[in-house]
Structures are given as C-alpha cells and as structure tokens.
Amino acid sequence: MPFLHGFRRIIFEYQPLVDEILGALGIPDPEGQETPESPSCLAEDSSRFPVLSELLERETQSPFYQEGVSYSLLKVAELGLVRVAEILLQYGADLIFEDPVTYYTALHIAVLRNQPDMVELLVQRGADINRRDRIHESSPLDLASEEPERLPCLQRLLELGADVNAADKNGKTALLHALASSDGVQIHNTENIRLLLEGGADVKATTKDGDTVFTCIIFLLGETVGGDPEEVQMIHHFCFRVTQLLMAHGADPSECPAQESLTHICLKSFKLHFSLLRFLLESGASYNCSLHGPSCWSGFHIIFERLCSHLSSSEDDSFSADLLQKAETVLELMVASAQTVKLPSNFEVNFSSCRFQGEKIKALFHSLKQLERSPQALKHLCRVYIRQHLKPWPVDMKVKALPLPDRLKWYLLIDHTHACSEGI
Template sequence: MPFLHGFRRIIFEYQPLVDEILGCLGIQDPEKQETLESPSCLAEDSSKFLVLNKLLERETQSPFYQEGVSYSLLKVAELGLVPAAEILLQNGANLIFEDPVTYYTALHIAVLRNQPDMVELLVRRGADINRRDRIHESSPLDLASEEPERLPCLRHLLELGADVNAADKNGKTALLHALGSSDGVQIHNTENIRLLLEGGADVKATTKDGDTVFTCIIFLLGETVGGDKEEVQMINRFCFRVTQLLMAHGADPSECPAHESLTHICLKSFKLHFPLLRFLLESGASYNCSLHGPSCWSGFHIVFERLCSHLSSSEDDSFSADLLQKAETVLELMVASSQIPKLPSNFDINSTSCRFQGEKIKALFYSLKQLQHSPQALKHLCRVYIRQRLKPWPVDVKIKALPLPNRLKWYLLIGHGNAGEEDI
C-alpha cells in the first residue's frame, strides 16, 4: 500500500538525514518544539545555519537526499522557521513534497500551524497557492478559513492571489468552509467570513448536495431549540452578524427550496427568531419565495398558520400577548415593503381551529385583506415611499437621523422595542 510504503521510507530511509538536519537547528522533538523562540536565540542562528549548510553540502549525493530535505521543509514550515526554510529550498527541497501520512504539502502545514510569514515565503518561492491535498481536497485557503486563529494566513493568501472562489469536487468553496466550521459557541469565523466576502467570495456558491451560505445558519438556529441559554445567545448573535455580512454582499435569504431559505425558517419560528426575522424584512428580504412568488410560499400564510397553531393549544395570556404583538410587527413589516401586499391566491384562514384569541386573529386577517382590495391610505403610501428611498437597507439608522418628529419616526421604524425583543 502507498501509505505504508511512504511511512516505512521515513523510518528506514531518510529519517536519519531528517534527524541530522533538525539537530543542526537545535530541534530534537518537532512535535513539542515552539515556533522560533525569542530574539535571544537569534544570535545563535548564523552558526546553526553554517552547520546546516555544511551538512547539506556533504549529503548532496545521498540516495535519499531530496526526500530528506523536503521532509525537513515540512517540519520547519510547521515551526515557522523562515531562514531555515530558505536554506532548505536553496538546497533542493521540493515544494510539492507531501507528508506521507497526511498528504499535506509544506504550504498546507504552514497554514494549519498559522505561520503567515512561512506562507508568504513558500508562495513567493513557487508553491502552488491553490493546491488541494489528496485526502480531503482542501486548499490552503480552505484550511485558513476554518479557524479564527488562522486569519493572518487567510489575509496573506488572499493578498498573494489565492482563488477565493475555487471549489473542491463537491462544490465547496473557502466561504462555505468558513461557515461550515463555525459552531457559534467555540468557533466564531465571523472575521474570516468578512475577509472572504471583501475578497470577492461568491455568496451564491452552492455545493452538489445543495448546501448554500445559509445552510450553516439554518442548522445553528435549529440547535438553539431547548439549548443552554448562554449558548443560545451566542449562537443567535453569531447568526445575526453573519447574516448581516452575507446580505451586505448580495446574498438572497428567500430563495427556494424552502428548507434552504433563511427567511422561510425564521417565519415558521417567528417568535423564537424574531430579531433575525425583523432584520431580514427590514433589509429587503422577500417575504415570499424570491424565485416563484407567493404561489410557492408566502410569509402571510406562514404567520397566520403559526398563530392559529400556537393559540389553539395555549391559553397563557402573556404568551398569547407576546405572540400576537410579534405577529403584528412581522405583518406590518411585510405590508410596509410594497404599496400593495402580495398575498397568495385564495388566501384564507381557518379561525375555528384557534381556541384562544380567535377574534383578534380574524381582525388581523380582515385588515390585511382590506389592504389588498381598497385604496391605500396616504400614510401607508408615504411610509412605503420613504422607506424605499432610504435604501440600501437596513433603514433604521437612517430613519432615526431624519429631521422628523419622533412620532413619525416611530411609525416609519415599525415596532422597534414593542415586541419584547431580546438583545443581539
């Protein structure tokens, strides 16, 4: 087997040379060695490098010379020893040499160990900046995107010309790696995501399995149900900030299919995800399927369906009041996005299933239907017009800065602070 053969070659053929090379640098156990220590040890470097050069000159004709110096390059790349790497490269180290166990090159390893100066050296000396490993098909940029600590390497790779939209055989890009590696609690790749987006990452990237930039966010939101309160807050905060970044770069949260639509998911759980849903609607997200319109799915239908479902089983007054208030705000946001609301054809509700608050739900529904069939009030038309003119979204900060009476600003803002919103 190639794997075993490569491993045996390290042990029996070129490992002695590797040990000598590392010994010249004062490295006995690379696994425990820190990165290049402190300025106090730099004075010794010149003598170490002289010894290393003499060793390499002496061993040039060794049958396993190139394997030895190339494998040594992997080790010094891991430790960030740039001067030693330069010497090894000058003496024949192969940039495409792979670790026989992980199949990573020196550039991959430098990224994994967050050695940005080493990354720059290797790329400038000819390392393939977009090369993928043979096991996971990860490029250096993919690996740099997966951990917040690797942000310096990510920045260097982008500056050095890495292809920000290169995808593996499954269609996964560095942006999707950054999103998929985030758990919102211990790993927050927010800055990695920001840097990739600013570098031109495509927000429409989709894998062969149909995963989009919102797949990770939808998954994490699902993890908040019944979770630890502190962790739930952290996840919600992460999802909110990443959604802001994605939408600022043109991502559409209302596309089909519905199970991959962030807006659809937030509408179905509008009580739980109210702050994020309000941000989506205030930022111009469609409250219907953005591809097929209300015939595919409609926010109005979803909100009334969830209202009837929740209020058919709970008579808790505080729960009902909070739910109705949030529903009213969501409906008002959807109505305020256009002069005439886009309701699905034959839109109706079955209020008989609502054991509690049925009259209030019917009143909400009829007021909505009336908007569709009656001339719009001037104040509604003015609100829609002003909000549209304040684009790009979101408009809340812009509204607050307008020279208008506070009461009118409050009308334009639509329910800020009235729906028991938790902090994000």
C-alpha cells in the same frame, strides 16, 4: 499499503538525515521541539546557518537526500522558520513533497500552523497556491478559512492571488468551508467570512448536495431550540452578524427550496428568530419564494398558520400577547415593503383551530384583506416612500436622525416594542 510504506520510509530511510538537519538547528527532538516564540528556541540563530549549509553540502549525494531535505522543509514550515526554509529550498527541498501520513505539502502545513510569512515565501518560490491535498481535497485557502486563528494566512493568501471561488470535487468553496466550520459558540469565523466576501467570494456557491451559504445558519438556528441560554445568545449573535455580511454581498435568503430558505425558516419560527426575521425583511428579503412567488410559499400564510397553531394549545395571556405583537410587527413589515398590498390569491385562514385569541387573529386577517381591497392611505404611501429612500438598510438610525415627532418615527420604524399598534 502506501500509507505504511511511506511511514516506514521516514523511520528507516530518511529520518536520520531529518534528525541531523533539525539537530543542526537546535531542534534535537522533532516531536517535542519548542516553538519559535519560545526564548529558548535557537533555530533561527544565524550562527547555525553555516553548520546547516555544511551538512547539506556533505549529504547532497546520500541516497535519500531529496526526501530528507524535503521532509525537513515540512518541519520548518510548521514552525515558521523562514530563513531556514530559504536554505533548504536553496539546497533542493521539493515544494510538492507530501507528508507521507497526512499528504499535506509544506504550504498546507504552514497554513494549518498559521505561519503567514512562511506561506508567502513558499508561494513566491513556486508553491501552487491552489493545490488540493489528496485526502480531503482541501486547498490552502480552504484550510485558512476554517479557523479564526488562521485569519493572517487567509489574508496573505488572498493578497498573493489565491482563487477565492475555487471549489473541490463536491463544489465546496472556501466560503462554504468557513461557514461549515463555524459553530457560533467556540468557533466564530465571522472575520474569515468577511474577508472572503470582500475578496469576491460567490454568495451563490452551492455544493453538489445542495448546501448554500445559508445552510450552516439554518442548522445553527435549529440547534438553539432548548439549548443553554448563554450559548443560544452567542449562536443568535453569530447568525445575525453573518447574515448581515452575506446579504450585504447580494445573498438571497428567500430562494427555494423552502427547507434551505433562511426567510422561510425564520417565518416558521418567528417568535424564536424575531430579530433576525425583522432584519431580513428590513433588508429587502422577499417574504414569498423569490423564485416562484407566493404560489410556492407565502409569509402571510406562514404567519397565520403559526399563530393558529401556537394559540390553539396555549391560553397563557403573556405568551399570547407577545406572540400576537411579534406577528403584527412582521405582518406590518411585509405590508410596508410595497405601496400596494398584494396577498396570495388563495389567502384564507381556518379559524376553527384557533382555540384562544381567535377574534384577534380574525381582526388581523380582515385588516389585511381590507388593505388589499381599498385605496392605500396617505400615511402608508408616505411610510413606504420614506423608508425606500432611506436605503441602504438598516434604516433605524437614519429614521431616528430625522427632524420628526417621536410618534411619526415610531410609525416609520414599525416599532411595537413600547406601544400597541392601532392596526396594520
């Protein structure tokens, strides 16, 4: 087996030379060495460099010299010993030499250990900045994107010209790696994602399995159901911030298929994800399928369907009031996105399933129908016009800064949190 063969070669063939090299640097135990940050680490002591050079000169003709010096480069790359790495490269260390167990090169290892100066040295000396390992198909940029602690390496790789949109055989880019590695609780790759987007990462990237930039967010939102309140809050904050970044760079949250559409998911669970849904709608996200229109799926249909479903099983007044208020706000946000209200051609609601608050749901429905049939009121046209001209989103602070009465600001903001609406 190649794996075992490679491992045996370290132990029986070139490990003694590796031990000598590391010993000359004051690192006698390769598995238990202290890090360069430790005051007792003497590996970068320049007085040791002549000893190292003398050792390498003496061993140049040894049978396993090339493997020994190259494997030593992996070790010093892990520790970030730049000056030592320069000496090893000068004496023939191979940049494409792979660890026989992980198959990572020195560049991969430098990224994993967050050693940006080492990353720069290796790339400048000829290491392939976009090289993928043979096991996981990960590039150095992929690895740098997966942990917030590796942000310095991510930045350095982008500065050095790493291909931000390079994909593995499954179509997974560094941006998709950063998203998939985030759990919203312990791992927050927000800054990694921001840096990749600012570096030109494609928000339309899709894997062969159909994963998009919103797949991770949709998954995390699903994890919040019944979760620990503190963790749920952290996940919501992460999802909100990342969605802001993605949409600021042109990502479309309303594309098909519906199960991979963030807007569709938020509409279906508008009570749980109200803040995120509000942001989506206020940021110009389509409340219908952005590819096929309302014939595919429609926000109006979904909101009324969920209203009837929730209010058919609960007669709790506080629950109903909160649900109706949120539904009304969402409907009004959709209405306020255009001067002309256009409902789906087959827009009908089965009120027989609404055991509670049926009359209020009917009133909402009929007010929408009336808006579609009648000429738009001047106040509606003005609201749409003002909101459109205050873009880019969000417009909250811009509206609050306008020299207008509070009641008019409330109308422009579509804010139902402190007062009841007079209707859509």
